[in-house]
Amino acid sequence: MSGTKALLKAVNEAIRQQKWDAAIEAAEDVFQKDAKNYQAHIFLAFALDKTNKVDQAETTYLAATRIKPSDTQAWQGLVKLYQRQGAKKLKQYQHAALKLAEVYRDADEMYKCQDTVDKFVDHARTHGNREQYVEALDLILPESPIYPALEGRVPHPAKTYEIQAQIVEMDEKKRINTSIGERRTRIGARINEVTLEVKREIYHQSRLGYVYGQLINWATDDEVRRTYEEKLLQYCHDRLLAWPPGEEKEREAAIVRKLANDMVIIGHPFKFAWDIAINWQDHKDIADWDVTVLRQYCAFFPDSDLNRVIMAFLTSDISPFPKESSQQTAPTTGGGSEDESEDDEAGGAPTTYVPLTEEDRLLMIMEGIATANSLFAYRLTGEYYQHIEEHESNVELMRSALEHLKLERSRTGLQFQHTEDAFSVYLGTALVFYQSPRHHQEAKSLFDGVLAHDPTSTRAMIGVGLIYEEEEEYNEAIDFLERALLRDPGNLSVKTEAAWVKALKGDFETSRKELEGCLPLLTKKGQTNKELLAQTQYRLGYCIWNIDTSRAARKSRTGAYAYFLEALKNNLNYAPAYTILGLYYADYAKDKKRARRCFQKALELSPSETQSAERLARSFADDGDWDRVELVAQRVVDSGKVKPPPGSKRKGISWPFAALGVAELNKQDYHKAIVSFQAALRMSPDDYHSWVGLGESYHGSGRYIAATKAILNAQKLEDAADAKISGETWFTKFILADIKRELGDFDDAIALYREVVEKRPDEAGVAIALMQVMVDSALDSLDKGFFGKSIDLAIETIKFAAQARQVITETFNFWKAVADACSLFSSIQGRVAQFPADLVEQLIGTEDAAPEFQVLSDVDGVGMAVANGGASGQGGFSTELKRVLHSTILAHKRAIHVSANDFHAQAVAYYNLGWAEYRAHMCLPARLRKKSTKYLKAAIACFKRAIELEAGNSEFWNALGVVTSSVNPSVSQHSFVRSLHLNERGAHAWTNLGTLALLQGDVQLANEVFTRAQSADPDHSHAWLGQGLVALMLGDQKEARGLFTHAMDIAESSSMATRRHYSISMFDHLMTSPSDVPVTALIQPILALSQLQGLNPQDLAYGHLSALFHERNHEHDRAVATLEKICTAVEADYEVTESPQSLKQFAIAKADLARAYLAAGSNGEAIEAAELSLELSSDESDSELTAEERKRVRLSAHVTTGLAQYYLDKVDDAVACFDSAINESDGNPDVACVLAQVLWATGKEEARERAREVLFGVIERVPDHVQSVLLLGVIALLDEDEESLEAVVAELQTLRASDEDVAPSDQSRLGEVLRAIAAFGTGGSEELMTNQAQADIMFHPYLPHGWAELGALGGEEGESATEMALRVASKGVAPRGDLAADDLARAYSGTGRVRDAQTAIMVAPWDKSGWLGLGEVVNG
Known part of the structure; x- marks a missing residue:
């Protein structure tokens, strides 16, 4: 023990001397003897801390605390250690500080305890984050274990909790x-x-x-x-x-509801809590809410939206809550004294507004629900709207309420089942009546949904009963209503409704008794049930009205009538009472004015009063007031009452749609009328008048096929025996005729119009329509080239007009039709002799002084005397043509006279007269048109007058530009530009402007303008014609011919300009083409020229051209007939005028006639005509013929005379004629070939020698002349001249290899001669002939001749070669190639089959190959 103390002293001494490592070693020595020595742990931890071994120091301190937990040294060391580390060990610091404070507490050292905690809290606030600071504050809160020791020494817990809450x-x-x-x-x-x-x-x-x-x-x-x-x-x-749906969400909802209810209980005016407390309640009936809470809410929150709704509802008659004796107008606060509300008088405190009238109540509830997102507000408003029968608003509101309910259900997890049922019932009830019966299906599904989980729901059963009532399923309605009545016997509304359904079913007596039983009960309730009382009185009156239907009973003012009046006394806005009173006044009291007022009032109050609406619509229709008819019908349609829902047994009401259709038809709004009539027919498929209206609407909108179908359906109803059709049925034929006319079926249209006219001769519109369609058909026939039919229709029109009634003749369209019919004769001048002049004279009149004929008479000089044939032959017209033109002009003048009161019609009449005058001008001979004529002046005056009357019409300006183009180009240009300004897409105006530019020599501008015209209307033929003229002026003949051909293809048959230029361009092309032009190239020009002859037979130049085309087409008889007429006409003109031009035409015509005579076999006449032509062209100085024309005429005449002489066996004369022809034509090679053939045919050696010389001469001058080479080859072959044959063969081979200027027929002859030469003599063989045929194929595989010859030689390749010849010929004929029918016939005849031989005969019956082939097959 003494050793441990000594070591501890050593540790302490080392620490004093700040020898930290020595202290650590000394402490370790202590642990060797006493591992749990507390003081050694303290010294070691201290030393480690000083050497920055923080973690080891912390571990050592903690070990020390475990040895002596109640000693302060270790905990103090830890606190200091943690303090120096800032926020790093804040959590550990809190634990150490708490332990240290507990030690001080246990030692009763309260100051040190508080100091420790305060320092820690301050340290956490300074060094820690906000979350750590909040946790630090936990040490001084009541939950802390040392709080009892610190209470009174630290801040109040409320203050600390507030700090924590804020953070x-x-x-x-x-x-x-x-x-x-x-x-x-x-x-x-x-x-x-x-x-x-x-x-x-x-x-x-x-x-x-x-x-x-x-x-x-x-x-x-x-x-x-x-x-x-x-x-x-x-x-x-x-x-x-x-929270998502589940138990946790339910627990949270319960907490929220408890907190909110607690606030309500203590009267804390927090609106959010009160809203939750009220809106989260889910009761079956509104009466289950605590009215005290509701009134407190209104007092606390007078400005809220929910307050408005609650207050309006609480003060209404339908509120289930007892009325408050005195309404408080100021909120009270819990605990407040009376003298604390001194600001009431100054207006400082909010007050609750109490509505006094129904209007105020409705306005208040509407303002509140507009912005209130409250389930309770929706429920109260739905109940109130249902009470006041504001069904449309309730539908919209309840849909929003259900959406809000779904949102609240997902937000809160609460089911709100009763609230949902209430909303469904409100919505279903509103849908029953709103636009009934459109929404009945939806309403029934809502009621069924409620009844599925609440079978006893009275309101749902009533709703289903009402639906069945509206659907006219009265048994089911009675069943549901009586079931509802059993559950609620005192409900008078259900009781009266059940009785009423019995009346609707037809049991008026039972219904009357039940309704009479309800009246006393309703009367006792007084003002509260005024609407129901009025309804019941009306229904009782209705039962009485139908029980006794005699006129006397219904007219009686003490019967049903009295109940109707009583109903209106109780409810002035009850619409059905006005309807039945309207019927009373209309049908029994005979007071139409009062009846109309009743019907109008009923419709104003309720668009569902369809009977009033129908009576009103018929009344307005009788007055012709279609705008009001449309308003009435549209109001009924918008009500939704007319269309039954899907699956309903109730019939729809079609008349509103039919009335709408008629009104829209009168406004020419055809597309809307179509929709209306279609809707009417979907409900009433057998409505005849709707079919007629639909057909007329389709016709007006241009849908003619659909219109035809509709009218035919109407006519089927006419034919049906049981059809109940009011009115006459002729109108369907009239409409169908109009449709046929628009579709271009003029014959059918005329027949239909005639049927109508026969039945209704006084219908001016039908008669005019018949005349117009006959004129339209005539014009259409003119455009299609049916000139005879066109004239026949024009005559029929004039005949019909002559028999017309006086009332018809006073119309503009009548005289326009007459004028158009007359003008057809000036268009088809070949039929002018058929003009019914007597009928026209009878029609127009005979008095020159008549005012209608004075229009521009001083300018054009047209009067009845002139029109009837006076001054015959004067003015450049024939008598017949003059009558036609003047009759047309006079008819248009009559049109101007009868349209004096109609500015638009008069403008059109002047426009039509202008074109008639211009037509007269254009019918004059060309020499007279060069100067301004009286007709041209009159035309200009007419168009100017038309422009004065209607300056915005582009056609008028275009017409003025046309007639002034020859007299004043500047005015003409201005007119065209003005026309295009008004109508930029007027292709004819662009074309006319281009023509004017062409006349003025501006080719570039003309080309641009014609291109613009083509863009505006690609089918406008004259635009292409104009561009063809531009190409012609620029020298591009091929381009011009193509453009003329296209113009011809798309132009009408009445277009003379396209036919003239096309025919000329084609003839010029034929003159430069090979001689064997296919027939197909001649057909269209011949057709065009024949049409020109029909339109204007006086135009001799094009008749002459037609004869030349007939000559090319081998129609010699027609050529002779035409040329004879021309010669006669020109000779007659020459005798009158002695014009050199006529003499020139006569000479040319005679030369061509001679040639035609020769082709027809009339050799004598040919010689006579040719000699006359030679005589007329003999003197160059006396002839108008140019040198080239004279040369051609004389060449033709000489050759014709020579051939005619030859055919008459006058060979010497023939040779002389050919010599003259050769001399005058500078050795024409074709004439030389003819001469050589004639000389050879004489059989004389000297003649044949000369023939050889002539042909050699041709070869020297024209080496590539095919005919002369062929003739030399044949002669050499006949002479057996091998030397000459070699030269000829070489030349023939050269020509065969050339594709230029060698026609397919010439190629055929070249091959034929070469094969003949190959077969000549002993050296010839079949192999050489085969080689020649193969060479033909190689050079010209697209021609059938080589293939046919190869097939004719037989052998292995023969059959396939003939088949190939047929295929090549089939592809080479028109329109894909230039082969003629003869070539195709030869190819067919070469196959050796009967059917092909017959086909060859059918293709070219004039060619012998088909007949020979058929004979060989039959004989073989």
């Missing part, structure tokens, strides 16, 4: 916000889910609720206590919202 509250908010900010950026994170997740985590670890609770318990200040009670409630509510 924890702030820290948790910060942690929540930080965590949400971090997690919300994760992929797929949702802010709501993240927020709940974060709060849930933090609330699980939170001590804030405990702190709030302790603070409330220890607080001495009431304000502080109330503040933290509110915070605790809010905090617990936040925790409740964070």
Whole structure:
């Protein structure tokens, strides 16, 4: 023991000398002898601390505390050790300080105890974080084991808890916000889910609720206590919202409800607590709420939304709570004395407003519910809206209430089953009446949902009964209502409703008795049931009205009528009473004015009064007031009463939709009318007038196929025997005719119009429509090229007009139709002789002095005398054409006269007259059109007048531009520009502007404008025609021909300009093309020229051109007939005018006629005509022919004469003619070939020698002339001249290898000659002929001739070659190639099959190959 003490002294001495290592070693020596020596542990820990061996020092101190726990040295050492480490060992510091304080407490050293704790708390506040500081404060709170010793020495626990609460509250908010900010950026994170997740985590670890609770318990200040009670409630509510559904959420909800109820019990005016206490209650009836709590709420929170709703409800008649004897208008606070409310008089305290009237009450409740998110407010408002029958508002409100209920259920975990049932009943009841019966299905599902878990719900049973009542299923309705009545016998509303359903079922007597039993009970209640009393009186009157339906009984003012009046006395806003009173006044009292007022009042009060609405709509329709008809019908439709719900037995009401359709039809709002009529027909498929209206609406909107179907359905109803159709049925035929007219089925339209006219001859509109459709059909036939049909229809129109009634002849459309019919004869001048002049004279009149004919008569000079044939032949017209033109003009003048009171119609009439005048101008001969004529001046005046009347019409400006183009280009340009300003997409105006630019020589502008016209309307033919003229002026013949062809393809048959330019361009093309042009290239020009002849037979130039095309097409008889007419007409003109131009035309025509005679076999006439042409063209100085024209005419005449002489066996004369032709044509190679053939045909050697010389001469001048080479080859072959054959073969091989200027027919002949040469002589063989055929194929595989010849040679390749020839020929004919029908026929005939031979005959019956092939097959 003495040794230990000595060692301890050594340790102590080393410490004094600050020899820390020595002290440590000395202490270790002590432990060798006494391992549990307390003082040695203290010395060692101290030394270790000084050498910064903190962890070893802490361990040593702790070991010392275990040796002597009640000694202060070790704990003091630890405290000092921890203090020097700051916040690092703060938790350990708290433990050491607590132990040290307990030691001091046990030693009764209270000052040291307090000092230790204070230093630790200060240290934690200074060095620790906020959480550590809160934990440090736990040492001085009542939960601390040393608190009894420190009580009175440390701050009051309330103060400490408040500090903790503030710190924890702030820290948790910060942690929540930080965590949400971090997690919300994760992929797929949702802010709501993240927020709940974060709060849930933090609330699980939170001590804030405990702190709030302790603070409330220890607080001495009431304000502080109330503040933290509110915070605790809010905090617990936040925790409740964070928990997922489950037991934990239910526990939190219970806590929240207890806290809120406690506040209500003590009267603490914290609105959040009161809202929870009231809204979280879930009772079956509103009467189960504590009215005292409700009134206290209103007193405490007079400005709240829920207060408005509660106060309005409590003061209403339907409140189940007893009325308060004196309403308090100021809130009272618990514990306050009376003299503390001195600011009442100064208006400082809020007051509760008490509504006095129903209007104030409704306004107050609407203001409150608009912003109140309260289940109780929704429930009170739903009850009140149901009471006042504000069904539409209640539907919207209860839908919102159910959504709010779902939200509250998910937030709180409470079920609110009774509240949900109440909302469902309110919504279902409102849906029964709102837009009935649209929502009945939904309403029934709501009631069924309530009855599923509460079969005794009276309100749900009443609701189902009401639905069945509305659905007219009266037995089921009675069953449910009587079941409800059993559960609530005193409910007069249910009792009267059950009685009423029996009346609806037809049991009026039983219903009357039951309703009479209810009246005394309702009368006793006085003002509280005025509405129900009025309803019951009406229903009782209705039963009496239907029990005795005699006129006397219904007219009696002491019967049903008296009850109706009593009902209105009790409720002036009861709509059904007004309806039945309207029927009384209309049908029995004969007071139409009062009846209408009753119907209007009923409809104003309730759009469900369909009977009043129908009577009103019919009344307004009779007055022609379609706007009011539409308003009435739309109001009924919007009510939802007209459409039955799906599965309902009740029939829909179709008349409102039909009335809407008619009103919209009158406003020309066709798309809406279609929808309305379709809706009407869905309810009443057999509604004839709706089908007619639907057809008319489709017609107006341009949907003609649908319109046709609708009208045909209407006509099926006409034919049905049981159809109850009011009114006449002719209108369907009229509408169908209109539709056919729009679809272009003019023949059907005319037939339908005629049927209607026969039945209703006085219908001016139908007669005019018939005339117009006949004119439309005539114009359509003109455009399609059916000129005969067009003229026949024009004549029919004039005949019908001549028989028209006087009332019809005084209309603008009548005279326009007459004028259009007359103008057709000027368009088809080939039929002008058929013009019914007598009928037109009868129609228009014979008095020149008539005022209607004075319009511009001083300008155009057109009068009846002129129109009837006076001054025949003057002015450049034929008598017939003059009658046509002047009759057209006079008809348009009559149209102007009858439209004097209609500015728009008069403008159109002047416009039409202008075109008629311009038409007369354009029908003049070209020489007279070069100057301004009276017709042109009249046309300009007409268009100017039309523009004065209607300056915004682009067509008028375009017309003025056309007629002024030749007299004043500047005005014309301005007019076109103005027209395009008004209608930028007017393709015809763009085209006319381009034509004007072309006339003025501005080719570039013309091209741009024509392109713009094509963009505006690609189908406008004249735009393409104009661009073709531009190409022609630029020298691009091919492009021009293509454009003319396209214009021809898309143009109407009445377009003369396209046919003229197309025909000329095609003829010019044919003149430069190979001689064997396919027939298909001639068909369209011939058609175009024949149409031109029909439109204007006086245009001889194009008749002449037509004859030339007929000649090319081998239609020689037609060519002869046409040219004979032309020669006669030109000769007659020459005899009158002695015009050199006529002489020139006569010479050319005679030359062409001679050629036609020759082709037709009339050789004598050919010689005569040709010699006359030669005689007329003999003197170059006396002829109008140019040198080139004279050369061609004389060449044709010489050749024609030569051939005719040859055919008449006058060979010498023929040769002389050919010599003359060769001399005058500078050795024309074709004429030389003909001469050579004639010379060879004589058989004389000298003639044949000359033929050889002629052909060699041609070869020298024109080496590539195919015909001359072929002839030389044949001659050499006949002469067996091998030397010449070699030269000819070489030339033929060169021509065969060339594709240029060698027609397919020439290629065929080249191959034929080469094969003949190959077969010539002893050296010839079948192999050489095969080689020639194969060479033909190699050079021209796309032509059938080589394949056919190879097939004809037979052999292995023969059959396949003939098949290939057929395939090539099939693909080479028009329109894909230039092969003729003859070529295709030869290919068919070469196959050796019967059917192909027959096909060859069908393709080209004039070609012998088909017939020969058929004969060979039959004989073989």
